[in-house]
Amino acid sequence: MSGTALAGARERRVSTGGIELCVVELGDPERPTVLLVHGYPDSKEVWSEVAEQLAARFHVVLYDVRGHGRSSAPVPLRGGFTLEKLTDDFLAVADAVSPDRPVHLVGHDWGSVQGWEFATVARTEGRIASFTSMSGPSLDHFGHWIKKRMTRPTPRRAAQLLNQGAKSWYVGMLHTPVLPELAWRGPLGKRWPRILARLEEVPAGSAYPTASLPSDAAHGAWLYRDNVRPRLRRPRADAYAHVPVQLITPTGDAFLSERLYDELERWAPELVRRTLPAKHWIPRTRPDQVAAWISEFVTTREEPTAKAPQQKAPGKYADRFSGQLVLVTGAASGIGRATAFAFAEAGARVVAVDRDGEGAARTAEMARLVGAADAWGECVDVSDEQAMEKLAAKVAAEYGIVDVLVNNAGIGLSGPFLETSSEDWKKVLDVNLWGVVHGCRIFGKQMAERGQGGHIVNTASAAAYLPSRTLPAYSTSKAAVLMLSECLRAELASKSIGVSAICPGIVNTNITATSRFAGVDAAEEKRRQERSSRLYGLRNFPPEKVADAILLAVVKNRAVVPVTPESKGALWMSRFMPNTLRRIARLEPRL
Template sequence: MNAMLEQRPGLPPAERLTAQSGDVRLAVYRWGDASKPMLLFVHGYPDNHEVWLPLIERLVGRYQVVAYDVRGAGASDKPGKTRDYRLELLSQDLKAVLDAVSPERPVHLVAHDWGSIQTWESVTDPALRERIASYTSVSGPCLDHVGFWMRDRLRQKSPRALLQLVSQLVHSWYIYYFHLPLLPALSWRLGVARLWPQYLRKVEGVRNPAINPHQASDGVHGVKLYRANFITSIFKPRKRHTEVPVQLIVPTRDRYVGQQLFQQLSLWAPRLWRRDVSAGHWTLLAEADRLAGWIDEFASHIEGGEASQALQRAALKPGSGPFAGKLVVVTGAGGGIGRSTLLSFAERGASVLAADIDPAAAERSAELARAMGTSAFSYCVDVGDSAAMERFAQWVKSSLGVPDVVISNAGIGMAGAMLDTTPADWERLLRVNLWSVIDGCRLFGRQMVEAGKPGHLVNVASGVAFAPSRNYPAYATSKAAVLMLSECLRAELAGKGIGVSAACPGFVDTGIVQATRFAGLSDEQQAKRRAKVQRFYRRRRLSPDSVGEKIVQAVQRNKPVVAAGSEVHMAHWQWRLLPGLSRLFARFNLTS
């Protein structure tokens, strides 16, 4: 049966077809030019094909687009028995649709939520390998992969692994509810269907959710998807591999599907690209423009188009590190803490950008990162120049894409009495130590927010932010300001999926000591003072590498403050518990 239906203002009329899968008739909708590559959309629960209309409207000019109501939803048949919703039957449904709309040419498959869960069954079926050109999965893991992931968490027996498992079990509360008799269906019929648009608007951030006239029916029948598959798949998982190119889109604020479920996906899908978005579970409605762009970019690349830098970086390999696919920008990366931090991220699979006022030093850091097998770039910038920082941020965005992690590390030292510190000294110090951090957070933080991209900003302060002293009033002031800026910005960006950390290292043996200016001293006196301080730092033996490792951990765990060195921990707690003692110690001249 063919019919033309008007689906949505601004969208061409859809051609309606029927695909027969056994005894089940599936309602199929098709738009666009038949000569173009095909996108095939599979919806989740409790939706029907109409959930895809905002994306279809954005993509129909470049593709032939097909969507269908899965069994139990929309205008498709609704089998009454739970066993009629098993994964193997859902995979047969997809094959029936493929036979009806694209019997010869492979399609680009896009699926969300339960649509993803059920289409993993097809994507990992060797018999359908030649029918699927690519697969974009949003918020829906393969249940067999989840089963193996859960076994792995239990096998590790580490607190972190068990916490991940417990966290996912808590977030999956609705699955247990759907297995209860009568209550799920009753709740849909008694009011949940009517309230569903309000939930999407207030909780998921969907601005204008459409009213689904089939909502109650879709909710009632779709529950059988969970009952027919979850227990068997989780407790008796099968090894499901695929050679299909997979684009994984992970909403980082998903309340139901945790990011940890995809940790081992590259082992099952070696041709894997991953893209994170700061959005909730229904990202296809809340971020339709961004999702449509990613689908278009991925399908175009699989069809033979050139991949952008962002898409190249999103490609993951089996065994990739935790930061694979991420772009990390480090200022002051020509040596010391900056270089060590850069290499720590590179070691974990990140693509890195070394920025420094010394171009040779920045390039040397990039060379060391490349030797680890990752992509690395260098850039010469004076972070104390706001106009130069503007150009730098724009270059990063246009050339490499919006970064995932930015470490504002560049800084200079300043010691000596406050009354001996000139206005020029103050301006130079604050321009590099504070304003560069302000510019980095402002420019790159805005990029992350506008891109809807989860990310992390790390601002390198110092342990002296907790320890007042007559010896370094200007330096301590700049670093205390960086710490407070970080705390304020962390609160501001918390709801946008962007973390902010302040790194507070202690006496680290880096080149900053040799560049420190001691106010009020002659050149000869300054040289002697630097040598004395340098000897002390070397005896302390706190290495830049240890600080770099702590910064990486802070990003992984979203820690607000990173204290590196026992002296920093002591100063921090002393300032909090015994501020009078800190003020007393501040009077001693430790550099004379």
């Protein structure tokens, strides 16, 4: 492939309607064919990283859309980019590369707009096995979406129209004569790579964008001029997908609202939804996740027995976490175990970590039963830096880079400051603070180096902002976790890594049964543990609700998440009534 470093790429030319298309193939032609169609103003090279990953399992085909890359342009340009002619091109490529089997179609941006046409017109029936859509709606569906909001307006629908109109400002610009061509062949074409790097966080690479970008973008303006107005004015009424569809929606897309797909089930009866916390150009910014989802979707269509894992994921966040790798520390019980199960129900791959190896293994076993794509148990003490380093190396080598890290492991310690020994302080800080530091540093570094974002969740506590005369060591450790999370959130935002601090209050877990009480003998410590356990049991706030809050924090990228009512109230008081909290802290509790 010219301008790329794809190993084993085979190039051919395909003729269709007076056009010569540049087509590239990778992988074994005897395997299922995955056909990747690029968007605007791209060429096939936008897919290079995804294609390399898919080629190990599939026959991967990329082609330059007419007028782009090394494919020829129609003469004249006007009328040469209609969806009907683009469908001719697709069928010519599919017949050339996979004459006897339907292809698995994947499109991004205008490649997805084309893909919706291919997947809904009658003449392609039997040539497409599945369709994966990214960042590009059907123009017909879009037209019906607009008409519904124009003819039956409500305040919400009006807001949706205004929002999408603001996002689509560039469409009008591309309809103006001559100006887009002048801009792309002039300063915009030269600056586009820097614009992508700054606004879209697309990593720079020698293979993309290619040197043909200015002419590609100038020619591609006719995609809009030949299709957008006619289809939006007179959308097809029969634009129903005749193939299974996978929709991957980046939640940070600057050009397309998520609301465009609200009624998609009407048009695509066999629909699988995925969401990704990323911007528009996900084939470049999130190639690992894109390739994994394409691979899973294609495999479930080629191998019926492979459908089981997908069907096992009943969680409401399955579209967000299915197939992602999630590591949870302190996963043998309590909040950690509930969190591992919640991610498992969403179809994630789960690594359950705990110093109780048997407990971690049981959590992993149960996680597989409730819906995890896969799960593993690991026996590790989070306070041991070298052990955490080894764990990270093993996870990266055997399972991949972690997408979501939940630093949940923690221990309790109660007792006045003057009766708390240095050894007690060290034990609490080693687990509650240094365990979080090790996890953030080691796994966070892997996320950052991968360059495809991620999320870190640190379990703090309401004690982080609720002063107490009986919890100085524990409260200090959790306050440090809260501030560490805030600092990391600021630092890692530029790398698309979110950081959340979860602050549960009184939750019914076994931490009370294992908490230490400084300054008392063993019998008194046991009595206090039992009494605390009874009180927490009477409160009976389940750890599953904390787990739900953790998943929502990742989905919404929330910074500080108090969970229980008392935690929420304490956070509010710490901000608006700090002196009241200080006076309450002076009261001596009855033990």
